[in-house]
Amino acid sequence: MASENVIEFTDQNFEQEVVKSEVPVLVDFWAEWCMPCRMLAPTIEKLAKEYEGKVKVGKLDTDANRDVSLKFGISAIPTVILFKGGEVVQRFVGLRPEKDFKAALDAAVAG
Numbered sequence: 001m002a003s004e005n006v007i008e009f010t011d012q013n014f015e016q017e018v019v020k021s022e023v024p025v026l027v028d029f030w031a032e033w034c035m036p037c038r039m040l041a042p043t044i045e046k047l048a049k050e051y052e053g054k055v056k057v058g059k060l061d062t063d064a065n066r067d068v069s070l071k072f073g074i075s076a077i078p079t080v081i082l083f084k085g086g087e088v089v090q091r092f093v094g095l096r097p098e099k100d101f102k103a104a105l106d107a108a109v110a111g
Contacts, residue, residue, distance in 0.1 A: 003045060003048070005045070005048035005049050005052055005057065006044060006045060006048045006057055006058055006059055007056060007057065007058030007059075008058060008059060008060075008061075009027060009058045009059065009060040009065070009068070010060070010064070010065050010068075011065045011066070011067040011068050014060070014065075014068045017056065017058065018056075018058075018083050018086075019083070019086040020086065021056055021083070021086075023054065023055055023056055024054075024055045024056070024082060024083065024084040024089070024105065024108035024109060025055065025056040025057075025058070025082070025083045025084075026044075026047065026051075026055055026056070026057045026058070026080060026081075026082050026083075026101065026105065027058055027059070027060055027080065027081050027082075027083065028040065028041075028044045028057075028058070028059045028060070028078060028080050029059075029060050029062050029069060029072075029074045029077055029078065029079040029080070029081070030059055030060070030061060030062065030077055030078050031061060031062050031063045031077055032061070032063065033063075034077050034078065036077075036078055036094065036095045037077055037078045039095060040078045040080075040095055040096075043098045043101065044057060044059065044080075046098065047098070047101055047102070047105065051105055051109070054109050055105055055108070055109060062074055062077055072088070076093050076094065078093075078094065078095065079091065079092065079093050080092040080096070080101065082101075082104050082105065082108055084108050089104070089108055090104045092104075
């Protein structure tokens with residue numbers, strides 16, 4: 001489900017792509033069977049386009065990547081976590097409006 005601007009994160013590339021990233025990273029924890037996750041997908045796509053070059057945006061399939069999901073205590077999806085400098089800056093659980101993500105992203109990019 002990754003696209004041109006949305007990176008597919010996995011247990012194997014998470015450390016390199018997210019934790020060691022020079023820019024803030026927005027990670028959408030999702031699963032194929034999750035209807036709210038599917039509803040959130042267009043918002044994630046839009047954010048990836050809008051923040052291209054400033055923020056890394058990607059998705060992690062919780063069914064296929066149990067290690068990272070367990071490490072960050074993902075118990076409900078969709079969960080979207082914003083990382084900066086390898087640290088969790090903000091966590092969103094459930095369907096949220098685009099403006100919530102934008103406010104967090106703008107703060108991460110500015111600060």
